[in-house]
Amino acid sequence: MAPIPKDENKRQRIIEAALKVFAEVGVSNGKIATIAKKAGIGKGTVYEYFSSKEDVFAAVFKVFFQKMMAGYNALIQQDMDPVEKIELILDYTYDFFDESLSGENSADWLIFLEIFLQGYRDETHGDSKLSFKNILHDLYRMFRPLIDDGISKGAFKPLDAEHITFIIFAAIDGIGLHYFINRDHYDKEKLKQTTKDIYLRGLLNTQRKGT
Amino acid sequence: MAPIPKDENKRQRIIEAALKVFAEVGVSNGKIATIAKKAGIGKGTVYEYFSSKEDVFAAVFKVFFQKMMAGYNALIQQDMDPVEKIELILDYTYDFFDESLSGENSADWLIFLEIFLQGYRDETHGDSKLSFKNILHDLYRMFRPLIDDGISKGAFKPLDAEHITFIIFAAIDGIGLHYFINRDHYDKEKLKQTTKDIYLRGLLNTQRKGT
Amino acid sequence: MAPIPKDENKRQRIIEAALKVFAEVGVSNGKIATIAKKAGIGKGTVYEYFSSKEDVFAAVFKVFFQKMMAGYNALIQQDMDPVEKIELILDYTYDFFDESLSGENSADWLIFLEIFLQGYRDETHGDSKLSFKNILHDLYRMFRPLIDDGISKGAFKPLDAEHITFIIFAAIDGIGLHYFINRDHYDKEKLKQTTKDIYLRGLLNTQRKGT
Amino acid sequence: MAPIPKDENKRQRIIEAALKVFAEVGVSNGKIATIAKKAGIGKGTVYEYFSSKEDVFAAVFKVFFQKMMAGYNALIQQDMDPVEKIELILDYTYDFFDESLSGENSADWLIFLEIFLQGYRDETHGDSKLSFKNILHDLYRMFRPLIDDGISKGAFKPLDAEHITFIIFAAIDGIGLHYFINRDHYDKEKLKQTTKDIYLRGLLNTQRKGT
DNA sequence: TATGAATGAGTCTTCATTCAT
DNA sequence: AATGAATGAAGACTCATTCAT
Numbered sequence: 001m002a003p004i005p006k007d008e009n010k011r012q013r014i015i016e017a018a019l020k021v022f023a024e025v026g027v028s029n030g031k032i033a034t035i036a037k038k039a040g041i042g043k044g045t046v047y048e049y050f051s052s053k054e055d056v057f058a059a060v061f062k063v064f065f066q067k068m069m070a071g072y073n074a075l076i077q078q079d080m081d082p083v084e085k086i087e088l089i090l091d092y093t094y095d096f097f098d099e100s101l102s103g104e105n106s107a108d109w110l111i112f113l114e115i116f117l118q119g120y121r122d123e124t125h126g127d128s129k130l131s132f133k134n135i136l137h138d139l140y141r142m143f144r145p146l147i148d149d150g151i152s153k154g155a156f157k158p159l160d161a162e163h164i165t166f167i168i169f170a171a172i173d174g175i176g177l178h179y180f181i182n183r184d185h186y187d188k189e190k191l192k193q194t195t196k197d198i199y200l201r202g203l204l205n206t207q208r209k210g211t
Numbered sequence: 212m213a214p215i216p217k218d219e220n221k222r223q224r225i226i227e228a229a230l231k232v233f234a235e236v237g238v239s240n241g242k243i244a245t246i247a248k249k250a251g252i253g254k255g256t257v258y259e260y261f262s263s264k265e266d267v268f269a270a271v272f273k274v275f276f277q278k279m280m281a282g283y284n285a286l287i288q289q290d291m292d293p294v295e296k297i298e299l300i301l302d303y304t305y306d307f308f309d310e311s312l313s314g315e316n317s318a319d320w321l322i323f324l325e326i327f328l329q330g331y332r333d334e335t336h337g338d339s340k341l342s343f344k345n346i347l348h349d350l351y352r353m354f355r356p357l358i359d360d361g362i363s364k365g366a367f368k369p370l371d372a373e374h375i376t377f378i379i380f381a382a383i384d385g386i387g388l389h390y391f392i393n394r395d396h397y398d399k400e401k402l403k404q405t406t407k408d409i410y411l412r413g414l415l416n417t418q419r420k421g422t
Numbered sequence: 423m424a425p426i427p428k429d430e431n432k433r434q435r436i437i438e439a440a441l442k443v444f445a446e447v448g449v450s451n452g453k454i455a456t457i458a459k460k461a462g463i464g465k466g467t468v469y470e471y472f473s474s475k476e477d478v479f480a481a482v483f484k485v486f487f488q489k490m491m492a493g494y495n496a497l498i499q500q501d502m503d504p505v506e507k508i509e510l511i512l513d514y515t516y517d518f519f520d521e522s523l524s525g526e527n528s529a530d531w532l533i534f535l536e537i538f539l540q541g542y543r544d545e546t547h548g549d550s551k552l553s554f555k556n557i558l559h560d561l562y563r564m565f566r567p568l569i570d571d572g573i574s575k576g577a578f579k580p581l582d583a584e585h586i587t588f589i590i591f592a593a594i595d596g597i598g599l600h601y602f603i604n605r606d607h608y609d610k611e612k613l614k615q616t617t618k619d620i621y622l623r624g625l626l627n628t629q630r631k632g633t
Numbered sequence: 634m635a636p637i638p639k640d641e642n643k644r645q646r647i648i649e650a651a652l653k654v655f656a657e658v659g660v661s662n663g664k665i666a667t668i669a670k671k672a673g674i675g676k677g678t679v680y681e682y683f684s685s686k687e688d689v690f691a692a693v694f695k696v697f698f699q700k701m702m703a704g705y706n707a708l709i710q711q712d713m714d715p716v717e718k719i720e721l722i723l724d725y726t727y728d729f730f731d732e733s734l735s736g737e738n739s740a741d742w743l744i745f746l747e748i749f750l751q752g753y754r755d756e757t758h759g760d761s762k763l764s765f766k767n768i769l770h771d772l773y774r775m776f777r778p779l780i781d782d783g784i785s786k787g788a789f790k791p792l793d794a795e796h797i798t799f800i801i802f803a804a805i806d807g808i809g810l811h812y813f814i815n816r817d818h819y820d821k822e823k824l825k826q827t828t829k830d831i832y833l834r835g836l837l838n839t840q841r842k843g844t
Numbered sequence: 845t846a847t848g849a850a851t852g853a854g855t856c857t858t859c860a861t862t863c864a865t
Numbered sequence: 866a867a868t869g870a871a872t873g874a875a876g877a878c879t880c881a882t883t884c885a886t
Contacts, residue, residue, distance in 0.1 A: 028239030042872040117324050133392060163405040166397060174385020181344060186377060194374040253847040450661030464851040535750050555814060585827040588819060596807020603766060608799060616796040665860060675868040
């Protein structure tokens, strides 16, 4: 059905174009014709690389999360102590959104929500090959060692690692989302600092020293 | 075009039906015919109360946020100390999603994202009468006094109130979102507790007592 | 799927239009748009009465054979002796095609083949609600009593009635088909006479009297 | 456009593949891509041998009737008396269909109808290089000497030879067609016998001997 | 006021055909 | 000579919206 001919580069161009289009107007409203034009190819050519619009979306979905995970993973893999890493990750979240929002890519990040919605519905309706849940679990799994490390090194409170991971990542998501809409109303550096203050003073058990 | 006839009750039924339909299948895929049937009226009747599908969405948007704000506002208005309130609010977030997800309304909460997306796009594209940003600011404005109160009473750290409000609310949002997808993988009570642990041990400056 | 609203008259107009269009250009090449225009309605309206093009075809199929059977049945029901009836039926076959071919309906009869092909393929491919075989058996069943009657009255040779029915009807079909193409090359009255000569002198066992 | 390159063998493979494909799914639904694959060549190569799909069909049309005529002609050319030949031809019709229907070629014979329809329409619409009428006349012309021979030898009734030819051949066609669909419902040998009984007892004037 | 039958603009998708390699 | 990637014209079907009843 989806023959996937050789030109891998062209396939990528379609995915990128689709990402932008879906982000800008939504998956339902994103026309294959628009995607094709944006990719600089003919309408029919899209179907040489993907069997359907749904299939295009699936590819966008996959690529998006791979990139996202790669971004965070690069930070996590670095050789530094857990506290610094958490700080880096929190800072990075703001910076990542800030970059995503610059220039013409301004709406790119909306694709996260599009993907979230579409992916969740597909899952609910059972016709999904894109297990959204699984993606989230991959993300948690990626963060998890960092938390474990912090706990074992005594840097983090000895709370349940699984639940901490969930909360931290979920919170980061929400913060990114809101910052996405409100960045012109807030001072980024102050937000970064406050975020770290709130998270870390709680996460770290250094204060216990004082007890 | 939309004369807005008398029967206000019927108008509400349409909005409720639209909420469910949009939540379940998305705004783009939500059909006027489906909404009408769910509201128990004829297709044409929808156009007696609303001038277009877009107009129906605007009403859903408005009602949804009014309800949401009412829910949180009820908690905030209660006469109790700021720390307890924050705890209540965090707990409530989990409970709210838990309730929303029970029974047939299981997808209701997806409407938040639908609304978010649609609202944000409308705003970006300039054709919006629904300022999404304004809604968010209303929400922050609602939470703000609670933070101010906590700070002035010495219960919360003397950080910048505006930024705290942003972070707390954004985090709550993210947590709700993720819990929405993952609730069957986690123990709610443990999550509640860990959430409060992380947020509050950081937010509260009680540890200073020890100094 | 196929709501089938009230206006039965309009439904008939669509079927008639489809019959002509399918006959003229084939089922595959027959466009819904053309059918709609010919029926004097909007494109979308076709879908108020039929759920798909396939469904339109099914209706054409059904109506066509009902008419066809009604035509032959009227002859068969008449109160006259079997030999005369067979003669009438053979004559009628020529006349029927002759009429079908006059004026603008000139291609109408091609629909028989279209239907034959489409029906046969649908059956083979299993996705048929139009059992073509069943239709043919209905036709045979209709002719059968005539043959039985002729045999029991001693007018026809005492051959196997079922097989006679098959052969006579199949031959009539072939004759109609060829006449359809060749009528301008032959003298109809001569064909009628020759046909009866060949069929009847064989079918009747009157000649045995002479033995 | 269609330079008709050397490899005649490849050209035949395309025609054969097209025959099967058209028979199976119809001319409209038969895709050039499918034909190419079945012929074991590239899609573009088809256009080295034929200028268009229509041109491919024309070749199939021509080849099919050549084969068909060759089959019957072989029988007609044999040195035997007219009555035996007619019997042979009638028997052969059943056997031919029986063979065509065995194994994977099961739908091959449908091509006759496809060709009939397409050919007839092309003729009607004037864009035909395939005079369907002419083909039929060739067939009649082939049978004609057999009838003439039978009449002149006194084996057949002295009816008009041209009309007899038409009727016999047309009837054979119809019988083949119906047998194609119904062969599992009838006993072939009985059908053969009954067919010959009906046709020959009428065609032969042997009964006159008794007079 | 309420309705739902009618409509056609708009979208995905297919496929014959072209053409650079 | 052979190929198959690229293309866009064409067509089935959907659905917001209108309007006569």
